[in-house]
Amino acid sequence: DVVRDRVVSVLPGHMVPSAFVVLESIPLTPAGKLDRRALPTPELGRKSEFRSPETARQQKIADVFTELLDGRRIGIDESFFDLGGNSLVATRLVARVNAELGTGLRVLDLFEAPTIEELALRAESSKARGSRPVLGVVERPSVIPLSQAQRRMWFINQFDTSSPAYNIPLAVRLSGA
Incomplete structure (x- = not known):
């Protein structure tokens, strides 16, 4: 109860542990780490x-x-x-x-x-x-605005329009109507 009272005076309510368990010693694994499986289950009673x-x-x-x-x-x-x-x-x-x-x-x-x-x-x-408003179908505008990333890429490209920095070279063969 003393520990709980001290914790309540220092921490916000949602950070106060819901249970306190007194242990004689902390169970350790052979590697010297905390053995979580050996810890007793705290009682969360009414x-x-x-x-x-x-x-x-x-x-x-x-x-x-x-x-x-x-x-x-x-x-x-x-x-x-x-x-x-x-x-x-x-x-x-x-x-x-x-x-x-x-x-x-x-x-x-x-x-x-x-x-x-x-x-x-x-x-x-x-x-x-x-x-939240219900999502629905809307009519597509004739001009679609650029995203912030697209605007940035266009802006940087205007300094050197011949730069291949954002170009992806590829060959495509199309056939048909």
């Missing part, structure tokens, strides 16, 4: 009474949490990171929640609101941000 989702939005978010965090039942007050979530899973979770609810949540929102209840509140207000 710190409060279980509260189930109360709204449809919370239930959808809870379903995504459950699927991505090993299928166990998760209460709306439990922190994603305390349950073993990490930044890679966080990106998947946010993408899935956005797809399910049509919201514009960011990964930062999950770091700032790591519980189902808090994330559901963020999801409710994130609709104002909007989601």
Whole structure:
């Protein structure tokens, strides 16, 4: 508890370890490196009474949490990171929640609101941000603008138009109409 209190006072909430395990000695391999397989599995237990989702939005978010965090039942007050979530899973979770609810949540929102209840509140207000526009077919313009790289190549070529620097010599035989 002393170590946790010290870490909480120094680090942002999402960087505080979800579990602390006391070891008598650090297990080492014959090569003298940390033997990860010999480390005990940390217990990620509940710190409060279980509260189930109360709204449809919370239930959808809870379903995504459950699927991505090993299928166990998760209460709306439990922190994603305390349950073993990490930044890679966080990106998947946010993408899935956005797809399910049509919201514009960011990964930062999950770091700032790591519980189902808090994330559901963020999801409710994130609709104002909007989601990406639907891609569709558009008419092709008569003149297609150059990309920045193409503009750069053209600009450099104007200093010496006879330079073969960006030319690729090849022979092509064409036949037919």
